[in-house]
Amino acid sequence: MSKVSTNISLDADLKKASQELYSDLGMDLSTAVTIFLKQSLRVQGIPFTVSRENHNAETVAALNEYYEMKAHPEKYKHYSSFKDAINDVLGE
Structure with a gap:
């Protein structure tokens, strides 16, 4: 060939x-x-699916929450470490 x-x-x-x-x-x-x-x-075509991103409702809600938190960080708690966040969640 x-x-x-x-x-x-x-x-x-x-x-x-x-x-x-x-x-x-x-x-x-x-x-x-x-x-x-x-x-x-x-x-006889493209060998994979070609489509626009189509997020499920849970992903859309998570993305919207992320954009809200990014736009208004003053509304949300901030932690200096992951350990501090876990201690807050566990009430320690």
Whole structure:
């Protein structure tokens, strides 16, 4: 099978991080892209689900609580250590 060269544009940080990952897995970026393309042909589509983030209600509530705490830190207790927080919870 003959090979052809293909150019793609990537964010530099994405390329570097991907090269490091695939190197740890024993392959180069070209091999990883080839695997992706072969799997795409095998499944006749993108070989993983592509969707927008869809958080469940519990995650949405936790995120909203985080944003509230970040916006109004004066409303919440602060501890100088984890031990102090545990002692407060345990009433010690």
